[in-house]
Amino acid sequence: MLESARSRLKAWTVAGIGTAAAIAVAGVLGAFGARHEPLPVLAPASPIDTGEWLLRPLKAYVTVEKYAYGTLLKPGGKALVLEVEMTNRTAKSTKDYFDVLQASPATVDPATKPFIVLTRDSTMSPELHPGMPERMAYIWQLPDGAAAPASFNLTVIRKTYKPRDNLYGLPGWFNPTPAGTLTIPVGAGPDSPDIQP
Amino acid sequence: MNMRKSANLVLLLVAAVFCYGLQISKPHYGELIGPIPARGKLGDTVVGRAFEVHAEKVEFARKLTVDQFGQQRVLTTGGVWAVVTVEIAARSESTTIGVASWRGPTGLTYDQTERLSFMNGLLPVAIDPGLPRKARLIFEVRPDEASDATLLVSEKLVAALDSQAEIALGPVAVAADGLPAGTVDMLDMAQPL
Numbered sequence: 001m002l003e004s005a006r007s008r009l010k011a012w013t014v015a016g017i018g019t020a021a022a023i024a025v026a027g028v029l030g031a032f033g034a035r036h037e038p039l040p041v042l043a044p045a046s047p048i049d050t051g052e053w054l055l056r057p058l059k060a061y062v063t064v065e066k067y068a069y070g071t072l073l074k075p076g077g078k079a080l081v082l083e084v085e086m087t088n089r090t091a092k093s094t095k096d097y098f099d100v101l102q103a104s105p106a107t108v109d110p111a112t113k114p115f116i117v118l119t120r121d122s123t124m125s126p127e128l129h130p131g132m133p134e135r136m137a138y139i140w141q142l143p144d145g146a147a148a149p150a151s152f153n154l155t156v157i158r159k160t161y162k163p164r165d166n167l168y169g170l171p172g173w174f175n176p177t178p179a180g181t182l183t184i185p186v187g188a189g190p191d192s193p194d195i196q197p
Numbered sequence: 198m199n200m201r202k203s204a205n206l207v208l209l210l211v212a213a214v215f216c217y218g219l220q221i222s223k224p225h226y227g228e229l230i231g232p233i234p235a236r237g238k239l240g241d242t243v244v245g246r247a248f249e250v251h252a253e254k255v256e257f258a259r260k261l262t263v264d265q266f267g268q269q270r271v272l273t274t275g276g277v278w279a280v281v282t283v284e285i286a287a288r289s290e291s292t293t294i295g296v297a298s299w300r301g302p303t304g305l306t307y308d309q310t311e312r313l314s315f316m317n318g319l320l321p322v323a324i325d326p327g328l329p330r331k332a333r334l335i336f337e338v339r340p341d342e343a344s345d346a347t348l349l350v351s352e353k354l355v356a357a358l359d360s361q362a363e364i365a366l367g368p369v370a371v372a373a374d375g376l377p378a379g380t381v382d383m384l385d386m387a388q389p390l
Contacts (some may be wrong), residue, residue, distance in 0.1 A: 026291075093308035121272055123312045129341050130305040132275045169226035 062148040070122030104153035232361035259385035286329035288296025295321040301342025331390040
């Protein structure tokens with residue numbers, strides 16, 4: 001009886017030490033630190049590298065027009081337009097830019113997906129080609145009755161390149177993670193000047 | 198006994214080195230199941246499994262004019278427009294040519310532009326055996342990717358284990374303004390092929 005209690009105690013002790021050691025190792029490797037690290041704040045005036053894209057925010061404004069860059073907007077509603085210069089840093093034409101900029105839920109309803117338009121000729125979400133900077137407009141419909149904000153926050157999402165993915169063994173960009181946040185002032189209208197570096 | 202132990206150790210090391218050599222020298226899965234190239238040059242008829250393609254000429258332009266619903270539109274670009282006129286035909290059964298890319302000398306790959314999606318005669322085009330048809334392949338490229346480029350044509354985007362025509366377009370001289378020599382200011386896409 002006593003013998004059995006002693007061996008049980010021994011087993012519990014060993015298991016406890018093992019668990020404590022595992023948690024300690026995880027802590028040393030930074031498993032608990034990563035979660036609480038605040039996102040870096042990016043400067044809107046300098047180019048932002050997201051892996052696939054080089055972004056340079058140019059201006060933001062709120063429009064009440066019927067069309068913004070050929071996009072039909074909800075009648076009577078407002079739309080937030082962000083113009084940004086995008087350069088494809090990869091070796092292939094791509095349109096993987098739908099999730100690279102996320103507007104803060106305080107300004108835009110998270111369920112609202114932006115229209116993304118090439119400002120040159122209002123083409124809706126075309127592929128962008130390697131090494132050729134293009135001016136693009138992200139157009140978010142604002143919630144009904146919302147006032148035009150003075151500024152808004154964006155989260156920039158970056159991806160990492162894998163020469164071979166785990167499923168098909170093909171190259172690609174994976175693992176989207178927030179790279180930082182930035183605050184962009186909202187100008188008066190389409191004629192407001194670009195943010196200068 | 199000691200002798201045998203060290204012999205085993207050497208054998209183990211040799212096996213490890215051999216396996217590592219195999220790992221770094223053998224083609225990977227993605228390369229093994231990739232497209233099968235059918236190579237040729239400008240003016241050749243390149244024959245693939247299901248289609249054959251003949252690149253006639255390459256033109257460069259600063260701007261394109263297109264007809265959209267009876268209205269003329271001018272399309273500008275941050276680089277230069279490259280327009281390749283090709284003749285394509287199916288070999289034994291009707292099929293569709295869906296994808297064309299421009300691979301520059303440094304390997305940057307420019308897909309056919311999506312800004313003229315309303316225009317007739319762009320990919321994807323349906324082709325039939327014995328009825329060759331002409332098409333324009335239109336690319337926006339960076340001027341320094343214009344020379345010694347390769348035109349890639351395939352039936353579909355993932356041309357795994359199927360033919361991909363690779364047509365060498367040859368050298369292009371550079372003019373004083375950095376654009377390819379012979380770049381015209383305006384190219385009219387409404388002109389018949």
